[in-house]
Amino acid sequence: MKILVVDDDRFNLTVANEFIQKSGIECEVTLCNDPIEVEGLMKEKNFDIVFLDIVMPKMTGIDVLKQIRKNQDYNNIQVIMLTSLTDSKSFKSCFENGADDYVNKPINKIEFFARFKAAVKTRNNALMLKEMFDRIKKQNKELLELNKTLKDTQFHVIQKEKMAAIGELAAGVAHEINNPLGYLGSNLETLAKFVPRIQTMIEEYRTFISKQKTLVEDRDINEKISRIRDIEKQLKIDFVISEIGEIIKDSTDGVDRVSKIVGSLQSFAKTGFEDEMVLNDLNMIIDEAVLLLNNDLKRVAIIKKNYGGIPNIFCNxxxxxxxxxxxxxxxxxxxxxxxxxxxxxxIETYRENNMVCCTISDDGPGIEDNxxxxxxxxxxxxxxxxxxxxxxxxxxxxxxxxxYNGEFDVESIPNIRTKFKFKLPVGNN
Ligand SMILES: Nc1ncnc2c1ncn2[C@@H]1O[C@H](COP(=O)(O)OP(=O)(O)OP(=O)(O)O)[C@@H](O)[C@H]1O
Ligand SMILES: [Mg+2]
Structure with a gap:
């Protein structure tokens, strides 16, 4: 235990020191007869217990006590007042300012031992508590860090799984669609070539039939011709011929569109090339994303694109x-x-210094401040x-x-507009 005794009377210091040494408790005692020095001594040595005289010339014991208690680090130091004062006002002031106990002067050996041992016990308990508290605090910090690492890991696992799952799914679907898409496209191409031939043939038949009528007076044949004409009318062959080209054209457009979507899906879902970084046109990436979501977009909102002339970005x-x-x-x-x-x-894109910016905003409900x-x-x-x-x-x-060392921000005015903005460095590779 490190003990400090402060008293302007050297006799009292000697007595206190003697009693402390005789207490059987291992101690290192510092004696001080000038209260002004206490502050410096406290900083220098890590005292456990301070005996403090109240009435001293330069500075009262109560002022020294106040000075000690001002410092949070000295909270658990036991301060025992040495007092010959019997008036209750001084007592009150001692305890109000953080004294733990007192010893009457002239010092009585039995009383001194009793108070001193109690203070040693309290100080030891306080030290033990502090050590336990520090240990719990440290363990708590470790637990918090562990928890954060766990959360981060969990997040990254989910993120990876989600990306991989979407990628695999998209790649699989795209592959499956690609095959039928291939023969649909080539069949349509063939059909488009066949149709004019059928049209030409029908025209030939018609010309032939119209000539037959004028040449042949055979009643039977005339009946057959008029039957063919009726069937032509019933089947609306004129309409079929005029529409068939349009239908094939629409179907070809459709197949082209699906091909494009499958293409975007495949390029978005390149699971094997996750780290592939090349120069890309952000406007094109946006177009492909919009294409993929087009079905939902059509039903819910119109998309307005406002693309600026932007340089390519180096990205995946x-x-x-x-x-x-x-x-x-x-x-x-x-x-x-x-x-x-x-x-x-x-959706807007534009250039801002060395960054390419993209904003995506909507007029939905928005995000509340909280x-x-x-x-x-x-x-x-x-x-x-x-x-x-x-x-x-x-x-x-x-x-x-x-x-990408980019920036990502959001601003929202609920029910008016919510705008997400990200910036990416201009590609230079
Ligand atoms: N454009 C927006 N308008 C209003 N709220 C939004 C908008 N974008 C995001 N939010 C809010 O931010 C939350 C978090 O969005 P985030 O995309 O991270 O997750 P999520 O959409 O809820 O789920 P997930 O994307 O995993 O399917 C959303 O639940 C929503 O409350
Ligand atoms: Mg979301």
């Missing part, structure tokens, strides 16, 4: 595509949640349990900010 197409898909999907879901079909989603700071947190969702995982924005944020 499927990663940036995923960010755009996430943002447009969120806008769609937000507008749908209001049971509206007249939403408006505006949750806007949480929407980028993994697993934060306001959607129904089971319908969303709440990882779309955190994945997107991760991609833009961590993978």
């Amino acid at each position: 197409k499927s990663q940036i595509g995923q960010v755009i898909l996430n943002l447009i999907t969120n806008s769609l879901q937000a507008i749908s949640s209001q049971n509206r079909f007249d939403g408006e989603i505006i 949750i806007i700071s949480k929407i980028f947190n993994p697993f934060f969702t306001t959607k129904e349990v089971g319908s969303a995982t709440g990882v779309g924005l955190s994945i997107s944020h991760d991609i833009i900010v961590k993978k």
